[in-house]
Amino acid sequence: MARKTAELKLRQKTEWTAQAPQRPSRLADQLYEQILDRIVSGAMPEGEKLPSESQLCELYGVSRPVVREALSRLQADGVVISRHGSGSFVQRRPAQAFSLLAPIGDVADLMRCMEFRVALEGEAAYLAAMRRSEADLDRIKRAFGELERVIHNGEVGGEADQAFHVAIAAAAQNRLFVHAMEIFAEHTLKGMDLARKLSLRQSARRLQLVQQEHLRILQAIEAEEPHEAREAMRTHIDNARIRVLTDSAEP
Numbered sequence: 001m002a003r004k005t006a007e008l009k010l011r012q013k014t015e016w017t018a019q020a021p022q023r024p025s026r027l028a029d030q031l032y033e034q035i036l037d038r039i040v041s042g043a044m045p046e047g048e049k050l051p052s053e054s055q056l057c058e059l060y061g062v063s064r065p066v067v068r069e070a071l072s073r074l075q076a077d078g079v080v081i082s083r084h085g086s087g088s089f090v091q092r093r094p095a096q097a098f099s100l101l102a103p104i105g106d107v108a109d110l111m112r113c114m115e116f117r118v119a120l121e122g123e124a125a126y127l128a129a130m131r132r133s134e135a136d137l138d139r140i141k142r143a144f145g146e147l148e149r150v151i152h153n154g155e156v157g158g159e160a161d162q163a164f165h166v167a168i169a170a171a172a173q174n175r176l177f178v179h180a181m182e183i184f185a186e187h188t189l190k191g192m193d194l195a196r197k198l199s200l201r202q203s204a205r206r207l208q209l210v211q212q213e214h215l216r217i218l219q220a221i222e223a224e225e226p227h228e229a230r231e232a233m234r235t236h237i238d239n240a241r242i243r244v245l246t247d248s249a250e251p
Contacts (some may be wrong), residue, residue: 019137020188024109028066028108031067036079039090039095045090047089050071050088050090053071073111078243092245094244097202098245100200101197106190121168122230124172124174124233127171128171129225129226130224132171139220140167144214146163146164147164155202162188168221195243195244206221217232217236
């Protein structure tokens, strides 16, 4: 019996360390992605308890702060839940297509980019509702119309989605918003492509839901309602982050 228990522990350790993260950089990101990969693959089903912090430190040869940061990110994304005195458990298994479409090595960055965009673009929408010109509004409406076209044609529409958000940033009449979006343009587009591809695989309803969120942002800016515009934008981006990590049509 003792021998079988020892063999089981060795096998579990081998499974967890088969793809141990590289030491030089971004250890928390790498650990985040490897735990996420185990959850997506079904190796750790919903409700299963993760190894303890000390066990993860030993298995991956990383410090406790690295483990805590990785777990904190998984918790922020709603994939893992922490129960006081009990440990961390799998709360949600992302869509199986996630592992096929998500760019390996970029997942952590994409999710943190979405988190950053909530703050950045929420304020851009707020200012756009206060300062937009008729020309700005026309540009936003044209971008929205292009999104309608790509949805009708069954296209991914990542670039059209990005154009809509950039048009709103430009309407804020502060070039730094546009400049910030240019800096993160590559990550933003990857995130939008991933979210929209997953939505196309799931159901037409998901992209319609996204477009309804876009419409609420547009309507708030057109009505010059800054608080509503900010809330609509923040909700939209946060919902996009959640939709990436769930099979549900709803956010």
